Each structure stands twice: as structure tokens, then as C-alpha cells.
Amino acid sequence: xxxxxxxxxxxxxxxxxxxxxxxxxxxxxxxxxxxxxxxxxxxxxxxxxxxxxxxxxxxxxxxxxxxxxxxxxxxxxxxxxxxxx
Amino acid sequence: xxxxxxxxxxxxxxxxxxxxxxxxxxxxxxxxxxxxxxxxxxxxxxxxxxxxxxxxxxxxxxxxxxxxxxxxxxxxxxxxxxxxxxxxxxxxxxxxxxxxxxxxxxxxxxxxxxxxxxxxxxxxxxxxxxxxxxxxxxxxxxxxxxxxxxxxxxxxxxxxxxxxxxxxxxxxxxxxxxxxxxxxxxxxxxxxxxxxxxxxxxxxxxxxxxxxxxxxxxxxxxxxxxxxxxxxxxxxxxxxxxxxxxxxxxxxxxxxxxxxxxxxxxxxxxxxxxxxxxxxxxxxxxxxxxxxxxxxxxxxxxxxxxxxxxxxxxxxxxxxxxxxxxxxxxxxxxxxxxxxxxxxxxxxxxxxxxxxxxxxxxxxxxxxxxxxxxxxxxxxxxxxxxxxxxxxxxxxxxxxxxx
Numbered sequence: 001x002x003x004x005x006x007x008x009x010x011x012x013x014x015x016x017x018x019x020x021x022x023x024x025x026x027x028x029x030x031x032x033x034x035x036x037x038x039x040x041x042x043x044x045x046x047x048x049x050x051x052x053x054x055x056x057x058x059x060x061x062x063x064x065x066x067x068x069x070x071x072x073x074x075x076x077x078x079x080x081x082x083x084x085x
Numbered sequence: 086x087x088x089x090x091x092x093x094x095x096x097x098x099x100x101x102x103x104x105x106x107x108x109x110x111x112x113x114x115x116x117x118x119x120x121x122x123x124x125x126x127x128x129x130x131x132x133x134x135x136x137x138x139x140x141x142x143x144x145x146x147x148x149x150x151x152x153x154x155x156x157x158x159x160x161x162x163x164x165x166x167x168x169x170x171x172x173x174x175x176x177x178x179x180x181x182x183x184x185x186x187x188x189x190x191x192x193x194x195x196x197x198x199x200x201x202x203x204x205x206x207x208x209x210x211x212x213x214x215x216x217x218x219x220x221x222x223x224x225x226x227x228x229x230x231x232x233x234x235x236x237x238x239x240x241x242x243x244x245x246x247x248x249x250x251x252x253x254x255x256x257x258x259x260x261x262x263x264x265x266x267x268x269x270x271x272x273x274x275x276x277x278x279x280x281x282x283x284x285x286x287x288x289x290x291x292x293x294x295x296x297x298x299x300x301x302x303x304x305x306x307x308x309x310x311x312x313x314x315x316x317x318x319x320x321x322x323x324x325x326x327x328x329x330x331x332x333x334x335x336x337x338x339x340x341x342x343x344x345x346x347x348x349x350x351x352x353x354x355x356x357x358x359x360x361x362x363x364x365x366x367x368x369x370x371x372x373x374x375x376x377x378x379x380x381x382x383x384x385x386x387x388x389x390x391x392x393x394x395x396x397x398x399x400x401x402x403x404x405x406x407x408x409x410x411x412x413x414x415x416x417x418x419x420x421x422x423x424x425x426x427x428x429x430x431x432x433x434x435x436x437x438x439x440x441x442x443x444x445x446x447x448x449x450x451x452x453x454x455x456x457x458x459x460x461x462x463x464x465x466x467x468x469x470x471x472x473x474x475x476x477x478x479x480x481x482x483x484x485x486x487x488x
Contacts, residue, residue: 013149036217037150039216039217040153040215040216040217042216043213043215043216046213047213
């Protein structure tokens, strides 16, 4: 699976949606992923890609990890994979 | 003027059954819920039996998000609370929600969650755990999840007094309703420590039996652990009457005491003070008590101390009342045990059947009371007691009366 497929599968599971219902331009709000689900998603991403995600739940918008859309999360994961390889 | 307090709902899941009816049926038939433990690494345990909740699949009751947050002790609590509140027929909204709360007992809280995640970081050497371990393992998780599911917005907290946790919790709930501080309290307790670390710790004390729990029998050789939950709805009598609720029985009295002597050995005086205190609080004479649900752990120390305390408090009437330990059937549910054992008291009052002490093989002169050996008995009793005497010398006794 590509990074994109894996991230979408993780977010779809959290949102209780089919992967086909998750679009690259969707925000987490669009998907109905709340702060608890977000923290679980970050954990699932760290497990799936064996990376450490710089994310602080106290201040998500100022974390280095861009969670504004599905596409931005995929890009951020690819960047972390390259950095932490 | 204190309010009268009644029980209008009861729920449970325990080694004898997944609801009150199944539990009563097992108690009437003296069925044992103790068997071989089915847990990870059981081959490394010297104690390999327990009262496990069988045929239980969490996914039939809870979705993935809930399971991520609900330890097994919380799951048991929610299932028992759903039954109890459904039976009471209460919906919590407006003022009633603000005047109703949850007080539950537990000793280990989310011990399975701790055990599993210590394995992850220590045994498997992983450096990352699931984000919800803290809200899942905390001892008040069950109380908070019940309050959230049923909109209970009044006084709510968790009581941890080891094996007396549920009785102490129900005593607090009783006094809150009696004092007018709350209209309805959801109360009882839950425990789930049948995991490798949970059993291994108990093994260390050398008080566990390898084959069976035989309270009061001369052949007894220790306690057996169980798991599960019991939850009750304690309600202001006037409130229950006004809405035409079916009343199961009255909560008549409660007392507690501390031995202030030893961290594990029980004291006859401490137990006797709690029993006598409950009688006084309920304003009943000793000869009105027809049945006592014993703490009856099946250890040498507890059973003879408890029988001596009962003999001291009741005098000649001690030989006339019945006293049984249902731990012989469901095991010792530690912080949840008083709640599940209160069901035996309800069965005595509501159905006129006294649960037996099963596994009874030989009389012990130090436990020479009518322990209702091996077979349930029909009896008409008006007032009953439930004893709980915890490690740490903390005792709590509750009295129920037929309505």
C-alpha cells in the first residue's frame, strides 16, 4: 500500500467511513474526526510507518505536523518517513 | 428528618451469569462459576483457577471507539448499570439529573489495561502505547462512563477499600440519599484483575487455593479470585413511591469501622463493631436478622474471625440465623464483591431463597454456625446483612429490609 492508501485507511477507520468516502481535500472536521480520534489517528500512523510524529494535543495547529487536510497529512507522513528513515 | 432509601433496580455480570435472573438461578442451584483460568501465560502461574466471566464478547456490546476507552472493569460496570437503570425505569434529565450521582467501588480499576501495556513497554520493548491508556485504566473510569451514559450529574466518585470497596461505596450512596443530598444514586462496584500480573501478585500472599473456595469448611485452603460487577439503583422512597416504581427492598442501615491493627490480619473486634453498628443504624434488634451474606473468603483467618464476631454480636441468636458465603460459587470479586453478594441478600428478601455455601465438606468447630451448606434453602427473612472486611482492616456492613 502507498502512504496515501495507508493514511486514508487509518482516517477512514477513525471516522467510521468507507475509504472511498475520504477525499484528499477533506479536513478532519469534514470527516468528523474529533480531538480524541485525532490522537488515536496519530498513534496509528506512528505504528503503521514506524515514525515519531511531532504532535502536541495542547496546541495542534502549531505542531510541525500539518493536519489541515488529508493531503497535508499524507505529505507530512512522507516527509517524516524520509527524515526518519 | 432522614429519607428512607429503597432499591429500585439491580444489574450484574459475574461468573454465575450475565444478569440478575441467571445469577439467582445459579445461586438457587448451587452452581459453581469457578474453573480453569483462560488467560495469557496461565502456565507460569501456580494458581490456575478463577471465577471468570464466560461467553463474553466485548464487541457485541461496545463499538471500537468505546473498547479503546473501556477497560474490562468499565465494560462490566456499564452492562450492570444498564440493567439496573432499565429495571428502575428512570431517565435522568433536568433537576433529577443534577440530584443523582454514581458511587462505585473497585480495587484494581483498569488492571488489565495496566498489565497489557506494561507488557508492551517492558516485555516487548516498545516505546509507544495507545493514547487512551490513562483514561482507560484510571479507577474512576467506570464511574465517569456511567455518569456520561446516563447523564448523572450529581455527586460521583470511586471508593477503593480493597475487598470492602463496594460496601463502602453503597454505604456512601445510601447516606447521600438518606440525608437528602441526592434523590437517586447508582452504586455498587466492579473488578477485573484476572490477568497474569493480577493473579501473580495475589499468589505472593500464599492465601489462594489451587482447587476450590470452601468457606467455613474444615478443609478450606484459601480464596479464589473472581471478576464482574453489580450495580444498584438506590432511590429516595418518596420519589420511588410517587412515580409508582417497583421497590425491591429497603436499605435499612450501614456501618463501617477500622481495625487499626494489622494490614492483612482481620480483627474480631473491628468486624463486630461494624456488624453491631449496622444493626444500630437500621434500628433493628439482633434477633430480627434472618440471614447474613458473609465475607467468607475461605481463608483460615477470615472465616474463624468472622464467625467469632457474629457469635459475639448475636449471642444465642447466632445459632438461629443463616450465614452463607457465595464466594464459594463466584469467587472473590475483590472491589466488586460486596455488590455481587448484595444480590444474594436481594434473593433472600425478594424470592425467599437463601443462597448456599457450596464446597462445604467438613464442619470446623471454629465456624460452628448454620452456613447453609451446599444446598439453597427456602426461608422467610425480613432483615439481612452483608459483610465486607477488607485488607487494611476496613470493615463495612450493610443492612437490607423487606418492603
